[in-house]
Amino acid sequence: MEIKITKTKTPTKIKDESTLGFGQVFSDHMFIMDYEMGKGWGNARIVPFGNISLHPASTVLHYGSEIFEGLKAYRTESGEIRLFRPMENIRRMNNSAERMCLPKIDENDFLEALTTFVELEKDFVPYSFGTSLYLRPYMFGNDETLGVHTVHKATFMIIASPSGSYYKEGINPVKIMIESEDVRAVKGGTGAVKCGGNYAASNRAGEKAAQVGYSQVLWLDGVHRKYIEEVGAMNVMFKIGDEIVTPMLTGSILPGITRKSCIEVLKNMGYTVNERLLSVDELIEALESGELKEAWGCGTAAVVSPIGKFRYNDKEYDVNSGEIGEVTRKLYDTLTGIQWGKIEDTYGWIYKVC
Numbered sequence: 001m002e003i004k005i006t007k008t009k010t011p012t013k014i015k016d017e018s019t020l021g022f023g024q025v026f027s028d029h030m031f032i033m034d035y036e037m038g039k040g041w042g043n044a045r046i047v048p049f050g051n052i053s054l055h056p057a058s059t060v061l062h063y064g065s066e067i068f069e070g071l072k073a074y075r076t077e078s079g080e081i082r083l084f085r086p087m088e089n090i091r092r093m094n095n096s097a098e099r100m101c102l103p104k105i106d107e108n109d110f111l112e113a114l115t116t117f118v119e120l121e122k123d124f125v126p127y128s129f130g131t132s133l134y135l136r137p138y139m140f141g142n143d144e145t146l147g148v149h150t151v152h153k154a155t156f157m158i159i160a161s162p163s164g165s166y167y168k169e170g171i172n173p174v175k176i177m178i179e180s181e182d183v184r185a186v187k188g189g190t191g192a193v194k195c196g197g198n199y200a201a202s203n204r205a206g207e208k209a210a211q212v213g214y215s216q217v218l219w220l221d222g223v224h225r226k227y228i229e230e231v232g233a234m235n236v237m238f239k240i241g242d243e244i245v246t247p248m249l250t251g252s253i254l255p256g257i258t259r260k261s262c263i264e265v266l267k268n269m270g271y272t273v274n275e276r277l278l279s280v281d282e283l284i285e286a287l288e289s290g291e292l293k294e295a296w297g298c299g300t301a302a303v304v305s306p307i308g309k310f311r312y313n314d315k316e317y318d319v320n321s322g323e324i325g326e327v328t329r330k331l332y333d334t335l336t337g338i339q340w341g342k343i344e345d346t347y348g349w350i351y352k353v354c
């Protein structure tokens with residue numbers, strides 16, 4: 001694929017890497033390519049980061065045809081820039097495209113777009129352990145008509161944001177509210193893909209959680225309002241007695257790449273990991289009896305994030321006295337160790353860019 005590169009005339013750099021939050025500052029360039037039915041993808045280009053112009057009738061503005069991905073570029077101590085399992089993101093984005101009737105992207109072209117872009121922006125990959133260049137590939141329908149139909153025109157972009165922790169708590173335990181009114185997804189809907197609408201519909205419950213000092217919402221299944229699904233931006237895992245439990249992929253949960261990686265790492269460490277249905281009643285019972293030893297979330301932005309407190313129907317429950325647990329810590333150390341190059345990658349998950 002030919003990628004035309006136009007460099008910025010006003011280069012910037014990260015001002016102070018110790019104050020990086022999540023997704024607040026951006027690198028100097030962005031990748032764009034356009035799709036037209038019958039012609040396919042074309043006009044791949046990297047241009048200076050800046051506003052884009054859309055037709056007022058553009059599909060995405062009216063009918064929400066949008067999908068996205070999230071992955072990170074990490075810098076090792078020796079200066080290598082690398083990605084974590086990028087093919088998983090590429091394939092998941094194409095699954096999202098299929099569900100949302102958006103055009104797929106050739107896997108090799110997608111990887112080339114990512115690596116060319118990251119190499120150009122390599123000075124925006126921060127140096128400190130725990131920081132990274134968060135990459136956000138996304139696609140939206142861009143027809144210039146108000147008819148509701150499969151899109152004929154689409155735009156694919158990648159932007160990059162030097163980032164630190166997703167939660168202000170960092171690796172300290174976060175507080176999660178179990179939502180009993182709104183639902184995020186149902187089987188047959190769009191919960192298992194990464195489309196913008198899932199997040200828009202989650203905001204009301206998120207606001208409610210924030211009002212009582214909670215970071216995010218833990219969703220229950222939309223049919224029975226009974227089974228634990230996932231948190232707004234991460235999958236969840238629990239240590240109940242000696243068993244590690246994570247909700248099975250029922251069709252309404254995002255199949256997280258971090259989730260999949262955690263399961264492999266934990267099994268390799270000798271833990272019993274079960275992907276199964278877990279009801280909120282079982283969880284509350286385990287919290288009350290003390291059998292719930294640890295709980296954590298996992299995701300690209302959130303990494304491995306211990307959960308220190310749950311709130312359900314106005315009652316609060318502490319997990320492991322609000323401390324990070326042993327398994328959570330081991331998992332965090334292993335995964336981040338592989339990503340930032342402190343531990344050898346025996347899984348073949350690292351993709352070196354430069």
Ligand code: PLP
Pocket residue numbers: 070230231232233234235254255256257258259298299300301
């Ligand atoms: N669940 C939701 C709803 C998410 O937004 C994310 C973040 O991408 C995840 C789970 C975790 O997925 P991954 O580990 O692939 O980042």
Ligand code: COI
Pocket residue numbers: 069070071199232233299300301302
């Ligand atoms: C990610 O972890 O990459 C995500 O996409 C979560 C995002 C909604 C903040």
